[in-house]
Amino acid sequence: MRRPVLLLVLPLLLVLPLLMLATGCATTGADPADGPTAPAHRSEAFDQRATEVAEAWRPSADWRTGYVPLQGPTILTGDPGFTPDTEAAFRAGWYREQVPIPPTRVGGEIRFPDGRLTLPLVSAAEAYRQLDQGDPLPCPGRPKRPGRPTPGLTVEPGPDGWVTSGPETACLPLTVTGVELGTVPVRTSRGEAQVPAWLFTIEELATPVARLAVAPTAVTPVPEPTAPARPLPEGLVAAQDLTAVDGARLTVRLGVGACDTGITPLVSERPDVVVVGGSVTRSTGVCPDMLKLEPVTITLAAPLGARPVLDVSTGAPLSIVPR
Incomplete structure (x- = not known):
């Protein structure tokens, strides 16, 4: 009468480890979407x-009453039609002036959606000094001024800088051929405002480069x-x-x-x-x-x-x- 009991126990002993293994697999394989x-x-x-x-x-209160710009002071006024050379010059701040740039200071007005604010402005000469960040490194054998790309040119980064195949292009400053005072839209703490800016006409670009004209002393920093x-x-x-x-x-x-x-x-x-x-x-x-x-x-x-x-x-x- 005891033999049948042993036969029942033995299968249970074999099944229990399998049940435990299956349980362990279910735990380690839990759905990661629940984690x-x-x-x-x-x-x-x-x-x-x-x-x-x-x-x-x-x-602070200046956020609603002052001038807090939420973008940089150098702004493109449209699609400039960049080439690799002219974009490099713009990003680096390489310019040269071909016209007199007036040193006279003036006042100006910012037009916000909720009102207006009169502030001192920098002169065109001061704005140009802020815009111009120096000269590019020497490029032996390169043309004397930047221009449109030459057909067949490819530009690729090399271990020692930019490597060109085909006719070479320039790596010199952008040429300023005119300047006038205007306004550009600027994102500020009070919404989009029309802000006075010096608009520099660039020979190599399709649209002017604007430098915001508000004097640094009149700019409220971002909190x-x-x-x-x-x-x-x-x-x-x-x-x-x-x-x-x-x-x-x-x-x-x-x-x-x-x-x-x-x-x-x-x-x-x-x-x-x-x-x-x-x-x-x-x-x-x-x-x-x-x-x-x-x-x-x-x-x-x-x-x-x-x-x-x-x-x-x-x-x-x-x-x-x-x-």
Whole structure:
């Protein structure tokens, strides 16, 4: 009568380890979508941090009454028709004047959506001194001035700099052939304003280069941000800057890793402020440790207007950079 009992126990002893192994496999193979770096969790973490950033934003009264530019002082007034040479000269600030540049100082007025502000301006000569950042390095055997590319030319980066194949192109300053006082649209703390600027006509470019004319003493600096004390949650990335604002559409550049995937813009929109950032999936393999600027488009529920756009990581207001 005991033999049948032994026969029943033995199969159970064989089955139990298999059940335990199956249970262990189920644990280690759990769905990663339920983990702390899943998209839903990253979105929730973004919303929590965006709330902290928005509530910490407390600019001074000058933010609403002064002149706080949210883009650089050198602005392209349209499509310049860059070539590799002329773009290099523009980015480096290489210029030479072929006309007299007046040293006379004048006053000017900024037109905001909510009012006007009269401020002192720098002279055209002072603006040109700020614009001109020196001369390029010597380029033996190169033409004496930059111009349009020669057909058949290719430009590639080499170990010692730029290497050309085909006819050579120039690496010298842009030529200033005229200057006049005008206005350009500028993103400010009070929305887009019309700001006085010295417009420099450049022989090699299709449109003038503008240098904002407001005296440095009249410019209110961007306030220091108050960032949350803890690091940015895993799977979230910071917004680096803006490249365009068109009504309710923002073009933002996110700082992502070289091997990140699933790059998704995230936004928290409030009546007085907009907080932006992004979500990524990190690579599990070997990857170069480098920052890549990834442009993304965000569409708001309402036009941006005068609301600042804050980075979810640092809490800093984003500035517009030239593309």
